[in-house]
Amino acid sequence: MTLLSQRREVGEFKKRYKWMALVVLLIFGVLGVRAVLLQIVDHEHYAAIARENITKTIVLPATRGIIRDTTGRLIASNEPVYNVYVTPQLIRPETDLDRISELMALDEEQRSSFEERLQKVPPSRRTHQIEMFSGIAREQLAALETHARELPGVDVVAVPMRTYAYGSLGAHAVGYLNEVSAEDLERLAEQGYVAGDRVGRTGLESAWESYLRGRRGYRRVLVDARGSLAEDLETEVGGDQPMRRDPVPGRDISLTLDMELMRTIERAFRGHPSGAAVVVDVRTGRVRALYSKPAYDLNELSGRLTDSRYAELEDNPFRPLIDKTLYESYFPGSTFKPMAAIAALQDSVVDPSARVNCPGFLQIGRDRKRCSTAHGDVDMRRAIVQSCNVYFWTTAMAVGLERLNRFGHDFGFGQRTGIGINSEASGFLPSRAWYTEHFGRFRVGYTLDAAIGQGNTRTTLLQLAMAYAAIANGGTIFVPQLVERVSSPDGEVIEEFGPRVRRRVSVDRQHLAYVVDGLYGVVNDPSGTAYDARIAGGVPVAGKTGTAQVARRAPRPGEDPNRAWYFNRDHAWFAGFAPAGAPQVAIVVLVEHGGGGGRYAAPVAMQILQEYLSAQEGTSATTGTGPVLARTGGQ
């Protein structure tokens, strides 16, 4: 042992060991106290978090209410699709990813995007079900269902998916759904929307969202240490939220729309790329058709619409995204002339039998305003029938802008009709004050323009239809009605809506009858502007053609210059009602850039009315001669 060094004195250290032992004891004491605090004092708090960590919330989706037309045809309904929900917390990355990819036959790309999405889920949401795949194929469904027990973190849920039986027909009025965005959620979170929910975006789907939506339910379950459901633990969860809430299905709504009529309109519009039509029941204000062309397929818009496809819709020069029945407003053109006539008759400004000579133009100072042709001597009826501008200019000077506007307002122009969808336009009746403000001073020419529906007067198709309905029904302005009834999913009627009268116009019946007689002549007198479009032996129609001038438009950059002529062509109008003797429906047809109203819009309207009314069974008034009102009215 001499090789080894000598023992050295250890006295230097002696006093230190006790101090060290004391420090060690103290620090272990701190650890012990900490353990007591965590495991006894705060045990309940941490136990609750640990339970919450392994609580799985299973979504019980609510079925959205069904939308039917007036005869009960399905417009919007739900078809089951199978979605795969994944609870990230319960996925074992080493084994489960392979198994899922195998069962679902995912390719490399799908698998890596699945993994990526799984990783992106923040820790706080890892115990929630996250939608990973939607609308999986039947084989995938079968494979996952068969091996459901191996994969506690994977759930296949049958989710109702919105489908629209009519595709693009009536698209603007019915509307579509899509997923709530982050901004929506800030606004809608209070109403219980969560990411991934779909919300009505346009049309009735949006306006009646609260009825259609229903309320989602959920079921909360605990999983044990190995990830399988621990049913016996269910009662232990406690906490603030109940364990289960049943979903409440949305309410069904039945519309006033008639989808067969919509199909008829679609057929009648063949050959016209762009336009719109409205059909309203004159006795109730129920809207039978709201048709805007071109439209888009609701199934596509409610699904996963690509940005490029949406851009395509936005760039389409025929503006498919615009609801032309009520979101867009137009110059009414000659369809507005009956308003001038009514104003003149009611306030006895003009004797309707007095004749005005039309040489084909009206000279106002240095300005020569042109009429469509030289009509010769015309009274009011002939002026309506032949759509003589000179007569109405002359009349307008006597009527004045204020009186014209007063009757215009009475018939609902310049105000929203209150249909309640698609932020409808209010149209516009320019006043004297408005002209002074915008054009510096008022000119008499403005009044003349207003009387023939040009200048600055604007209307929507729906407004015009409601006004013509009032002319046909003896002066009642209805609130246009789209929803007839709300019912529960098992068919029980919950709410039924009757016609709502907005007001009765202050016009005597005989004056209305006089105008109606004129409108009858438009279609049925050989000199009438829509005579060529009438269907001989068919349903008698009364109405007015119109041709609205269009602001000249320079070709857009990159646009085919050969197409520019089309967009500079006038809009063609027809507004009227049928059967003329006992009116049932009012109709307004607008063929955008169609040209003359009598030539292009009237035939469309005739075809629609003919097919629709002859299909209506049990209606006695489908045939007949002149208008009833006209006969009783003094002529």
Place this chain on the structure above:
Amino acid sequence: MAALVRGLRDQFDWPLFVSAAAIAVIGVVNLYSATSASGARSDIYIQQIYWLTLGAGVAVLVAAVDYRHFERHGWVAYGVGIVLLLLVFLLGKSIRGSTRWITFGDFTLQPSELMKICIIIALAKYLHNDPKTEGRTLKDLVIPGLILAVPMSLILLQPDLGTAMICACIFGTIMMLTKLKLRSLFTLAAAFVLSAPLTWTYLLKEYQRDRLTAFLHPEQDLLDTGWHAHQSLVAIGSGGIWGKGFMQGTQNQHRFLPDQHSDFPFAVWAEEQGMVGVALMLGLYLFVIIWALKIASQAKDRFGAVTAVGVAALLFWHSVINIGMVMGLLPVVGVTLPLFSYGGSSVLTVMIGVGLLMNVSMRRFHF
């Protein structure tokens, strides 16, 4: 021969052996539960058994040789440790941005772990041969300081802040054994305080700063680091008094705990065995450390005493920092729990340390 066996039986430090073995056995059982949920790693407990067996063999060798041979070859051990650390830079294997390991075939070695023992032996040798009765001045600390500084800088370069910090703590503990002039102590304290901001800015990596801020403001960061530290508390707290039962810890089985096998096995234990299990483990560690101090106090010479204190310090700092981190008292740093965490080099190091303790303990009867 019979006398030797009897001598061995009488001199053998049973309390040390039993408590260390208990920790190791419980550790393996706990690893089995901790890794059962994580597929690929589920056979880690078997590897741990291999390492423990190997470690036990090494410990027997270390205990059998009179420790004065270690004193004699102290600089050789230290030199080998430094060479291994240098080899890391040549042959090192990089994991998660730091290079700490050397691989020999299937074998992965972390030299910085073994370096802790080398530092202890080197310091013991130095203090053994530099007996002083009066207080030490800063000048007397230059050589021990260098003994620490050389390997510590190499470890910091890997970078491995946790291990470097443990080395410094062991050094500090050993130096507390000696008398230090009060003035020197204050100077050192002042230097430490002044260097803290520099360390923060230049020495710490971005993720390390993040961990520290996450620790100081847990509510600001419930993702990533803060989230895991939080889930560790949930595991321990939800364990309650009796625990959820072996293999029944939901925080463990559903992998709310990060690195269950290396950094957080104690949270698994606390969740599944509750306050009772925590008390048992704290008791075992406390006992081994106090026992090591007792061995030191009974050592016949300075080398033995310093070595025993060094091993006690190694066990103390590792267990306190790891358990403190798991219990949310300290920021998350990668420091293992002796014989409880998975890791070959860590197991080997601790087993050598236990062997040294046994050695010092048994040699107290000589002369």
